[in-house]
Amino acid sequence: MSEAFAHATVLLNEAVDALQVKPDGIYVDGTFGRGGHSRLILQKLGVQGRLIALDKDPTAIAAGRAIEDVRFTLVHRGFEQLAQVLQELGVGKVDGVLLDLGVSSPQLDDEQRGFSFRFDAPLDMRMDTSGGQTAAEWLATVEEKELAEVIRDYGEERFARQIARTIVAARQERAIETTKQLSDIVAQCVRTREPGKNPATRTFQAVRIYINRELEELENILPQCVEQLKAGGRMSIISFHSLEDRIVKRFMRDMAQGDKVPKFVPIRAADVPQGKVRLVGKPIYASEAELALNPRARSAVLRVAERLGG
Numbered sequence: 413m414s415e416a417f418a419h420a421t422v423l424l425n426e427a428v429d430a431l432q433v434k435p436d437g438i439y440v441d442g443t444f445g446r447g448g449h450s451r452l453i454l455q456k457l458g459v460q461g462r463l464i465a466l467d468k469d470p471t472a473i474a475a476g477r478a479i480e481d482v483r484f485t486l487v488h489r490g491f492e493q494l495a496q497v498l499q500e501l502g503v504g505k506v507d508g509v510l511l512d513l514g515v516s517s518p519q520l521d522d523e524q525r526g527f528s529f530r531f532d533a534p535l536d537m538r539m540d541t542s543g544g545q546t547a548a549e550w551l552a553t554v555e556e557k558e559l560a561e562v563i564r565d566y567g568e569e570r571f572a573r574q575i576a577r578t579i580v581a582a583r584q585e586r587a588i589e590t591t592k593q594l595s596d597i598v599a600q601c602v603r604t605r606e607p608g609k610n611p612a613t614r615t616f617q618a619v620r621i622y623i624n625r626e627l628e629e630l631e632n633i634l635p636q637c638v639e640q641l642k643a644g645g646r647m648s649i650i651s652f653h654s655l656e657d658r659i660v661k662r663f664m665r666d667m668a669q670g671d672k673v674p675k676f677v678p679i680r681a682a683d684v685p686q687g688k689v690r691l692v693g694k695p696i697y698a699s700e701a702e703l704a705l706n707p708r709a710r711s712a713v714l715r716v717a718e719r720l721g722g
């Protein structure tokens with residue numbers, strides 16, 4: 413792998429240890445990236461084990477072709493298609509699913525991808541460059557109200573309305589096609605500077621989440637993880653911002669509680685619906701040692717749940 417576009421895997425041991433890899437188990441890495449977690453899972457698997465990895469970014473898939481291992485299958489698909497992919501591969505239930513959400517360092521560091529305001533580049537931001545709308549295409553037509561909602565909800569940006577208004581006014585003059593154009597527009601509107609944060613950070617996050625449907629896809633994959641896991645199988649999920657983490661946390665909590673029975677319904681203790689998962693430990697954050705090596709790990713949170721059932 414080229415050093416320029418390497419990915420420093422976050423919570424590597426913590427996320428893989430949480431899976432309690434069995435040598436002959438079947439595992440899924442839903443976010444292959446550059447394969448940091450996948451490689452460690454493969455090290456822990458025996459000859460009968462199997463790892464299925466997915467990524468929707470063609471460059472991740474190309475990088476993963478370097479792994480020549482009969483136990484390993486790499487698929488260019490979104491993880492929200494997990495159940496379908498497992499069915500197509502003829503794989504039944506699995507022993508573990510790992511998701512390391514968000515963007516990879518190679519995506520952020522390759523200026524041509526348009527994810528970062530650090531470079532002046534075409535405003536693309538698609539993880540899957542094989543299809544779909546680019547950020548520039550979306551910004552050319554989106555209605556001001558929807559744009560403001562996206563920036564407010566996905567960027568948690570206080571100045572969302574002003575930013576949306578300024579983008580819509582600016583695009584009448586000239587199409588917004590580059591990261592620099594977008595970050596310059598946002599900088600005009602964001603009046604309170606957050607220490608250490610570029611004023612465009614929240615808007616770029618919002619547009620990226622929207623373009624890649626990141627929260628919908630997360631909502632979609634979580635129930636599939638539970639359904640595809642064998643009893644005792646584990647899901648190990650790393651989130652990178654509060655919106656993702658809230659979805660993962662609520663989902664795991666609800667799955668651990670089971671269906672609610674109205675208070676007035678008489679029910680024997682043995683008939684109280686059981687949860688489908690049990691929460692494993694507390695959320696895990698990167699250690700000081702990891703943060704010193706990789707500051708991008710500072711917002712990472714790992715949550716783990718185990719499938720219950722006979």
Ligand SMILES: C[S@@+](CC[C@H](N)C(=O)[O-])C[C@H]1O[C@@H](n2cnc3c(N)ncnc32)[C@H](O)[C@@H]1O
Pocket residue numbers: 419420421422442443444445446447448449450466467468469472489490491492512513514515516517539629
């Ligand atoms: C943080 S990186 C994963 C890094 C990886 N764990 C490693 O150690 O190299 C996230 C990866 O997930 C991919 N990704 C994000 N959303 C996805 C989705 N819905 N389906 C498949 N891949 C997705 C991105 O393209 C990116 O390569």
